[in-house]
Amino acid sequence: MSGAKLWGGETDKAVNNFPVSGEPIPASVAHWLGRIKAAAARANADLGLLDAEMAQRIADAGDRVAAGEFDDQFPIDVFQTGSGTSSNMNANEVIAALAGEGVHPNDHVNMGQSSNDVFPSAVHLAALDGAVNDLLPSMEQLARSLEAKAAAFDDVVKSGRTHLMDAVPVTLGQEFGGYAAQVRQGIARVQDALPRLGQIPLGGTAVGTGLNTHPDFAAKVRGLLHASSGLPVSPPADPFESQAARDGLVELSGALKVVAVSYTKIANDLRLMGSGPRAGLAELFLPELQKGSSIMPGKVNPVIPEVVTQVAAQVIGNDAAITVGGMQGHFELNVFIPVMARNLIQSITLLASASRLLAEKCVDGIEANRAQCERYAELTLSAATALNPHIGYDRAAEIVKTAAASGRSLREVAREAGVEESILDEALDYHTMAKPHG
Numbered sequence: 001m002s003g004a005k006l007w008g009g010e011t012d013k014a015v016n017n018f019p020v021s022g023e024p025i026p027a028s029v030a031h032w033l034g035r036i037k038a039a040a041a042r043a044n045a046d047l048g049l050l051d052a053e054m055a056q057r058i059a060d061a062g063d064r065v066a067a068g069e070f071d072d073q074f075p076i077d078v079f080q081t082g083s084g085t086s087s088n089m090n091a092n093e094v095i096a097a098l099a100g101e102g103v104h105p106n107d108h109v110n111m112g113q114s115s116n117d118v119f120p121s122a123v124h125l126a127a128l129d130g131a132v133n134d135l136l137p138s139m140e141q142l143a144r145s146l147e148a149k150a151a152a153f154d155d156v157v158k159s160g161r162t163h164l165m166d167a168v169p170v171t172l173g174q175e176f177g178g179y180a181a182q183v184r185q186g187i188a189r190v191q192d193a194l195p196r197l198g199q200i201p202l203g204g205t206a207v208g209t210g211l212n213t214h215p216d217f218a219a220k221v222r223g224l225l226h227a228s229s230g231l232p233v234s235p236p237a238d239p240f241e242s243q244a245a246r247d248g249l250v251e252l253s254g255a256l257k258v259v260a261v262s263y264t265k266i267a268n269d270l271r272l273m274g275s276g277p278r279a280g281l282a283e284l285f286l287p288e289l290q291k292g293s294s295i296m297p298g299k300v301n302p303v304i305p306e307v308v309t310q311v312a313a314q315v316i317g318n319d320a321a322i323t324v325g326g327m328q329g330h331f332e333l334n335v336f337i338p339v340m341a342r343n344l345i346q347s348i349t350l351l352a353s354a355s356r357l358l359a360e361k362c363v364d365g366i367e368a369n370r371a372q373c374e375r376y377a378e379l380t381l382s383a384a385t386a387l388n389p390h391i392g393y394d395r396a397a398e399i400v401k402t403a404a405a406s407g408r409s410l411r412e413v414a415r416e417a418g419v420e421e422s423i424l425d426e427a428l429d430y431h432t433m434a435k436p437h438g
Helices: 009-017 027-046 052-066 085-099 105-109 115-152 172-197 217-229 239-244 247-273 303-326 337-361 370-379 381-391 393-406 410-416 421-427 430-434
Strands: 157-162 165-171
Touching (some): 027 052, 027 217, 085 105, 085 115, 115 172, 115 247, 157 430, 165 172, 165 381, 165 430, 172 247, 247 303, 303 337, 370 430, 381 393, 381 421, 393 410
Antiparallel strands (some): 157 165
């Protein structure tokens, strides 16, 4: 531990009352409780409500909690009272003990506050912090990695696939460009949710009315939090909306679910294109990171895409619980905040890690099997689509049927069917087919 037990009786009661998972609240939420308590003490001193020397001791203690020095002093299970009251009391007790003589957890550390506005504010800001400083930079890294491969593979022609069946040619670069755009769209979706996530209910106290707090308190605290973090902390659209509903958390989780869906598509495509090396598609060479079998010598598996798809499954599951949690805003308070916090912070952390892993340990090291890709481009019978303007759909379909039945190439069968060589040269240019508009 960071030292002697700093918490008090209310924390002990909660520890005894909630022996559920053995998992405490996310450390980042505890850190933001410390930040809020520190800012509140400074604001209350500025407003003449708290002795300046005592306020400084409280603020210093809150800063140390925010820095992560006392994570082990937050032992209460995350599955606790739905307002997070127990964890707010825990923070009050720890900070009071650190601040020293004469500091009361409720009268001084919690001055102008309630669990009902402080705890959800800490959750929103922890999620905002994680999204801005961890998730978005990692997604940007992945997008750049995919864009680099899109440029490198721009001239690698291959068979397209729809319904998992051969389709007209595309380039490998076009596919990777599509993946990069998916990630860019995901970045935009996350960014779109952040302004509303930054609207915190601080100042509403118990029910949103602001009882027992100075009218300038919330604005001062928000200003201090913004100045210290650089995050877009803002007042609520309406104090009763902000107190009773956790729609900002639900919205961000929804954006993360879309990112998880995108990552699943990208990761699955990579492992399918890398399947083989002899009995699969073998269009890509994925980085070989470790042995793939304890019994089959030389086997290598697409471990990073597998990790990414597992992360995506967890994020989608987390979103389901967050959605249910968001529905539990009864009258003036939502009472599922701790589990929403747990799942949302986990989703942010998992997706940030998965983004970095996918970029650094997979995408950056991918190489194209150019010969195999071009072979597939030449084999696809759907290339006959390019003959339609010259000989019509029905005649092209007959050529495809004959080629499929005989195993011969489209060009050979079409030539035999009387299609002029100049038409074949023009229509069956696979690079042009993949980029018909240049």
